[in-house]
Amino acid sequence: MNLMEAERLIKIPEGVDVKLEGRRLTVTGEIGSLTKDFSHAPLTLEKESQLIRIRAEWPRKKEAATVGTVGSHIQNMMKGVTAGFTYKLKIVFSHFPITVKVEDDQIRIENFTGERSPRFASIVGNVTVSVKSDDIIVKGIDIEAVSQTAANIQQATKVKKKDPRVFLDGIYVYEQREGMSDD
Numbered sequence: 019m020n021l022m023e024a025e026r027l028i029k030i031p032e033g034v035d036v037k038l039e040g041r042r043l044t045v046t047g048e049i050g051s052l053t054k055d056f057s058h059a060p061l062t063l064e065k066e067s068q069l070i071r072i073r074a075e076w077p078r079k080k081e082a083a084t085v086g087t088v089g090s091h092i093q094n095m096m097k098g099v100t101a102g103f104t105y106k107l108k109i110v111f112s113h114f115p116i117t118v119k120v121e122d123d124q125i126r127i128e129n130f131t132g133e134r135s136p137r138f139a140s141i142v143g144n145v146t147v148s149v150k151s152d153d154i155i156v157k158g159i160d161i162e163a164v165s166q167t168a169a170n171i172q173q174a175t176k177v178k179k180k181d182p183r184v185f186l187d188g189i190y191v192y193e194q195r196e197g198m199s200d201d
Contacts, residue, residue, distance in 0.1 A: 024082040026089040028070045034096050038065045047099025050159045059084050098159040102198035105168040107154040111187045118149050130175055131187050139174035142166045157198045
C-alpha cells in the first residue's frame, strides 16, 4: 500500500467556532469549550472557512490510520460542545445493598458485597456525576473524561477471585449517548 497522501476533511457545523494554533485545536460551542493538542501526531492540520483538513504526506500505515483517529477526535469534540455526552450506569446487587455517594472528585461505594471498607472511583476532568436510586448518571462535554469516569466506577466494583457468572454484584454501564438531557 503506497499512498502519496492520506487526507480527511471535517465540516465545521453551525454554531461551532474552531481556533487552530499550530497543532493545538480549540473548539467552542454553545455548551462549552474543549482544547486538544495534536502535536504528537505526524500530520498537518489546516482550517479553511468551514472545513478542517487533516493530512499526512507519504504516510506509512500507522500515519494513515492516525489521520482517521485525529478526525474522529475532532468530530467528538464538536459533538461535545454542541450536545455533550451522557453515560448511565446501573447499581446491581443481590444481597448487600450498595450505597453510592459523590464526594468532591471521587465516588464512594459502600457495602459492596458486604465489605467493611469503602471502594473509591475517581472523577476525571469537568464531569458531573449524580446518583438517582439505582442509577448513576455521568455527564460532560469531553467524551474521554466522561467514558473514563464511567469506566473507573465500573472497575471499582469488579469482583475478584469469585465466579463472575454467580456473583453479578457491581455497577455496570448500560447506556451511552449524545446529549445531556434527563430522559
